[in-house]
Each structure stands twice: as C-alpha cells, then as structure tokens.
Amino acid sequence: MRPCGVFDKSYALDMAIIRTWQHWAILLSALLTLYLFPLFGSYYLVSFINLLSISIIVVLGLQIVSGFCGQISFGQAAFMAVGAYTSSILTIRYGVPFWVALPLSGIMAGAVGIIGGAPSLRIKGMYLAMATIAIHFVVIWLILHMQITGSFKGLYPMPPSICGFEFDTDERMFYIIVTVMIIMTYGARNLMRSKVGRAFVAIRDNDLAGEVMGVNLYYYKLLAFFISCFYAGVAGSLWAHLITVVNTEQFTLLHALEYVGMLIIGGMGSVPGVFFGVLFIRILNELVMFASPALAKAVPWLGSSPAASLGLIAFGLAMAVFLVFEPRGLAHRWEIFKSSYRLYPFAH
Amino acid sequence: MIEFIQQTVTGLMTGSLYALVAAGIVLVYKSTHVVSLAHGQLVAFGALFFWLFLSGFGLPFWVGLIPAFILTALLGLAIERVALRPLIGQPLLAAFLMTFAIFIALEGVFVLYLKGETRTLPHFLPGGNLALSGLSIPINQLIGFCVALLLFGLLSLIFKYTKLGLGMRATAEDHRLAQSTGIVVKNIFSYIWILSGIVAAIAGIATANVMDIYYMLPYIGINGLIVAICGGLDSLAGALVVGLLLGVVENVGAAYLDPLVGGGIKDVAGYAVLLLVLLIRPYGLFGLVKIERI
Numbered sequence A: 001m002r003p004c005g006v007f008d009k010s011y012a013l014d015m016a017i018i019r020t021w022q023h024w025a026i027l028l029s030a031l032l033t034l035y036l037f038p039l040f041g042s043y044y045l046v047s048f049i050n051l052l053s054i055s056i057i058v059v060l061g062l063q064i065v066s067g068f069c070g071q072i073s074f075g076q077a078a079f080m081a082v083g084a085y086t087s088s089i090l091t092i093r094y095g096v097p098f099w100v101a102l103p104l105s106g107i108m109a110g111a112v113g114i115i116g117g118a119p120s121l122r123i124k125g126m127y128l129a130m131a132t133i134a135i136h137f138v139v140i141w142l143i144l145h146m147q148i149t150g151s152f153k154g155l156y157p158m159p160p161s162i163c164g165f166e167f168d169t170d171e172r173m174f175y176i177i178v179t180v181m182i183i184m185t186y187g188a189r190n191l192m193r194s195k196v197g198r199a200f201v202a203i204r205d206n207d208l209a210g211e212v213m214g215v216n217l218y219y220y221k222l223l224a225f226f227i228s229c230f231y232a233g234v235a236g237s238l239w240a241h242l243i244t245v246v247n248t249e250q251f252t253l254l255h256a257l258e259y260v261g262m263l264i265i266g267g268m269g270s271v272p273g274v275f276f277g278v279l280f281i282r283i284l285n286e287l288v289m290f291a292s293p294a295l296a297k298a299v300p301w302l303g304s305s306p307a308a309s310l311g312l313i314a315f316g317l318a319m320a321v322f323l324v325f326e327p328r329g330l331a332h333r334w335e336i337f338k339s340s341y342r343l344y345p346f347a348h
Numbered sequence B: 001m002i003e004f005i006q007q008t009v010t011g012l013m014t015g016s017l018y019a020l021v022a023a024g025i026v027l028v029y030k031s032t033h034v035v036s037l038a039h040g041q042l043v044a045f046g047a048l049f050f051w052l053f054l055s056g057f058g059l060p061f062w063v064g065l066i067p068a069f070i071l072t073a074l075l076g077l078a079i080e081r082v083a084l085r086p087l088i089g090q091p092l093l094a095a096f097l098m099t100f101a102i103f104i105a106l107e108g109v110f111v112l113y114l115k116g117e118t119r120t121l122p123h124f125l126p127g128g129n130l131a132l133s134g135l136s137i138p139i140n141q142l143i144g145f146c147v148a149l150l151l152f153g154l155l156s157l158i159f160k161y162t163k164l165g166l167g168m169r170a171t172a173e174d175h176r177l178a179q180s181t182g183i184v185v186k187n188i189f190s191y192i193w194i195l196s197g198i199v200a201a202i203a204g205i206a207t208a209n210v211m212d213i214y215y216m217l218p219y220i221g222i223n224g225l226i227v228a229i230c231g232g233l234d235s236l237a238g239a240l241v242v243g244l245l246l247g248v249v250e251n252v253g254a255a256y257l258d259p260l261v262g263g264g265i266k267d268v269a270g271y272a273v274l275l276l277v278l279l280i281r282p283y284g285l286f287g288l289v290k291i292e293r294i
Helices: A011-015 A021-040 A043-068 A076-093 A098-121 A126-144 A170-191 A195-205 A207-212 A217-243 A253-266 A271-298 A307-325 A329-343 B002-032 B039-056 B061-087 B092-114 B139-161 B163-173 B175-180 B185-210 B217-231 B236-261 B265-280
Strands: B129-132 B135-138
Touching (some): A021 A043, A043 A076, A043 A170, A043 A195, A043 A253, A043 A271, A076 A098, A076 A126, A098 A126, A098 B265, A126 A253, A126 B092, A126 B217, A126 B265, A170 A271, A195 A217, A207 A217, A253 A271, A253 A307, A253 A329, A271 A329, A307 B061, B002 B039, B002 B135, B002 B163, B002 B217, B002 B236, B039 B061, B039 B092, B039 B217, B061 B092, B092 B217, B129 B139, B139 B236, B163 B175, B175 B185, B185 B217, B217 B236, B217 B265
Antiparallel strands (some): B129 B135
16 A cells, blocks of 8 residues: 555656655664664674574575465475585585685575475475475484584584674674675565566466466476575574584474464565564563563472473464464554554545 | 394384374374374373373273373364364465464473473283294284274274264265265364374374383374375375385384494484375375366
C-alpha cells in the first residue's frame, strides 16, 4: 500500500526500494545508530547483536531456498558447519587471510549445497525435508571422520586482522558482522526483484507450471541451494572467527530446526520476516534464560538448570501457535500494521 | 561366516525395533497423510510411562502395560486434537512442520523430566542369551523381534478384516469420498492416533527393554522415519522389510567397514540408505507411485 501523495514520476522511482525522503531518513539514522552502537551499548547487547546478525544471515539463506523457492531445507546448520570449517582450515593450515577465506567458505558451502540439493530435482515437500536431514547427518559425520577437521577436538581459528589491527573483541567483530549482514540483506532483497527471484517464486508456486513456462527447473533449484548455502557458509565463517572455537556440537539438528522455526515465525517469503523471526526466537531464548533461575527456585521439581529444556518447550509451543494462528508469520502482521498507519484515520 | 551370520541376526533384532517405530508413522500416514516427526517422542514417552508404573509405582509387568498404553494413546490423541485438527485444510507441509514443533516441545519436556539421567527398566522378562550353534542371541532382543512380527501381523489383520480398518483404508484413499459414504473422518483420525500411540508405546517398551531410557531415545523416531520413507510411507509390509534390512545394513556395515573408516558407520548408514532410496525410487521401495498432473 502506497502512502497518500506519493507518486512515481520516473521508471527509476517506480523501481526504487527506498522511495521517499522519510524512508532515507529512517534508514540512515538506523544505520548510524547501529554503527555507533558499540560505543554506548553494553558488551552483552553487542554480542547479542552479533549473534542476531549471524542468525539473520543463515535464515536469509533459508528464506531464499525455502521461502522463495519452496524447497524446505533442514540442512542449514550443516552447511553453516561447512563454511565454519572451511574458513578455519584455510586460515589455520594454509595461512589464507580471513578476507579471502570469507567468500571462499561461502563458495565451498555452496558447492556442498549443490550436491546436497541434488535430491530436490526428483523429490519435494516432506521427502526433500527428510533428505536434507539425512544430508545434515552425512555432512556432520564426514566432518567428524576427516583428518583435516580435527575430528572431535575441533579447530581454533584466529580472529581476523587487517594491517596489524586485530578484530579480537566482540565490539570489533561487530563492525565486520553487521556490515556483512547488511550487504547480504541487500543482496537477498534485490535478488527477489530480478529474473532469478521471479523464477524461484514460479518454482515455489507450482514447479510443473513453471517448467512449462520455460523456467529451467534443474538450474534454478540448484541455484537456490547454492545461494542459500553460500549465505550459510559466510555466516559459518563469521561465527568461527567470532567464537574462535569450532566443533560439531555447535551445528546440531536442533540448530537447523531452530532456523526453520525462525523462518516460520517470521513469515515465509519475506525478507523483513527473517528479521522478525530471528529477533522473536532469540529474545524468547534470552527471556527463558533470565526467567529459568527464578522458576527453578520457585518450582524445585524443575531441577537446577532447566533453561535448555524450557527453551525447547517455549520454542516448540511458539512455533505451534504461529502455525495455527498466524501461518503467514510476523511479516504479515507487519504489513497490516504498515498499511493501517499509512491510511489512518481511514479503515481502507 | 559365523561372524557374518551373528551380525545379520543382531541386525535383524535392531531392525525389528526400527520397524516397530516405523509402523506407527505408517499408520498415521496411511489415513491422514501427515508424516509425524513427533512419533519418536510418543515412543520415548511410552517407555517413560512404562518405567514410571513399573519402577515408580511398583506395579507388576502386565498391570503396568495398560496405563502406559492408555497414557501414550491419550498423548497421541491430544496431539491430533490440539495441534493437527486446526490445520485441516492447510497445506500438508504445515502439518509436517507442526509435528516437528511438537517434537521439539515434547523433547523439552522429556529432557526436563530426565534431567540428564538415564533410567533402566527393571528386568521384567527373562534375560540371558540363547546359544545356538555358535550364535548368541540375547533373549530380550529376541522377544522384541517376536513382538514386532506379531504386531505387524495383527495390524495387517485389522486393516484387512475389521470395519474400522476398512474405514481407515477408505479414509486414506480420499477423505471427502469417505465422508460422503458415511465414514466419520474426524473419528477415524482420532482412532488412528490412539492406535498409533499404542503401537508407539509397544515400540518404546521393546526399545527400552534393550537399551536405557536417556535423552537420545526420541531420536529413534528419525530412524523410524527413514524406514517408513524408504519402505514407502503407506506400506506396512514395506516398513517391516526395510526396518529389518536397515538393521542388518547398519550392523554388518559397522562390523566390516568401521575398521576402514574409523568407526561411526552405524550413525550414518541409515541416512546414506535414505538418500540412495530417495534418488532411485522417490516414493519408497514398496510405496504407491503418485502421478502428478497440472
């Protein structure tokens, strides 16, 4: 819904994502606040935003393959692991600088993703979801059984540095992670406006009809998997150099399920939805973290540290509630809110 | 050679457990077309309830079975009523994702209850090993195997000869058509979830009889799902055959390939088999091939 009094005087203006000066003002001030945030924000909040941004990159990738292209994937955590391990191996064993390893790990994860996405050529829906679960376990198993990945001990990558300046704290990594996140978001947003994005949506809505219309299914399905896994790989690389410890415990099936849950709660097929979904789940997790000690004191039956299991319960229930009452996710609610404030005081 | 036969027999025993777990998934799919990821939790809770009545309340074995069955069936019924019924008319993928939301929520409850401990069922069945010309078969696994075979026979009889089974088959064919011939489809859904809950409880008890009840127990549901999908989701016979087969592949593969790759074949064999089957026959080895038209 267009605000009243906004007209397009040129084709460029019609195509613009940001169309009014108010939009520019909001965007620039938001970016400015974000980049100045480590100066006045607490350490806790900064590291929370780091975590958020990495999750946003992963879920953006999932949005591309599941939300836009309609291929449900439960393998995102494994592809993130591929990225994290690739980046660690490149920087530790081959001395490749982080700035080169970052895109390389994305490409590596994308290559694995193409192999992983191959079943999508023959199967779809729930069968594909199971196949991606299988791929998750196969990838994690391979990582555990190769020499180069340090097996169960994991790897210890170094923080990135440029000209002697070490990005060794969360505040310093913040700038890298947030910048990458913004670039990736911009990429995902623009992808949807291109020929590729339209092909993805055609495949999602009806792949047979799409093929009849001339969409090359094999090419675009594999491309969707490649882009999605590229996102996961980049996020994995950032994660590896932020945490500086990589092991397979960080990439379990539950993590992959969590990403799918974020996507559902945020809303399938919408880039802002990714932000809402990630924010919702992460804040829910933090709330459970804060609430569980008090809860454990009030109800001794729960045991000493119920945070993990209570988090699972809260997450599962939230997802169930969203599936029943708001299957289009928070993004849908956001669209309704936007059009209602633009039209205020009129209802329609 | 004796080593190979031993591994095969052990594999058959493990495989019968997988088949038992898969049976419940196949039951639900056959009539509702929902693939239940939550089934692993039903299995785990069935075992947990049984443990509760046996060890917690000290009931004898035969008496303890009944409340365990009832509670698990009620849990299955609750899942159907509360979570899946509102999704009627939505795409089937939503129902699949819903069962996975339930899986996670119940996983939280399960972990919360266990608090990282393991629970062992008291020995309610004769233990020991059956020695048979060089082979050694643990009796408790053998009992699980026999229970699986019996149950599969019973289920196929129910589907073939009872009125309820006929209704379930009709519902599986076409919900709307079944409704118009006087079958109450909603009731059939409830019955099927109750039945699948009982089957899950049997599977859980048979599993817990062989291994402990610990936090990984619900994940046997994923093995069951692999078996159900490889066998073709609507085929009970497929579940049994593929379940036994998967057990054998895992065991024999682990025995002969583990020294070559450094262990862990057991963890990945099922997934490799699943990927292969999905690539070669996407609708499973015994499943109905669906033809898609625009």
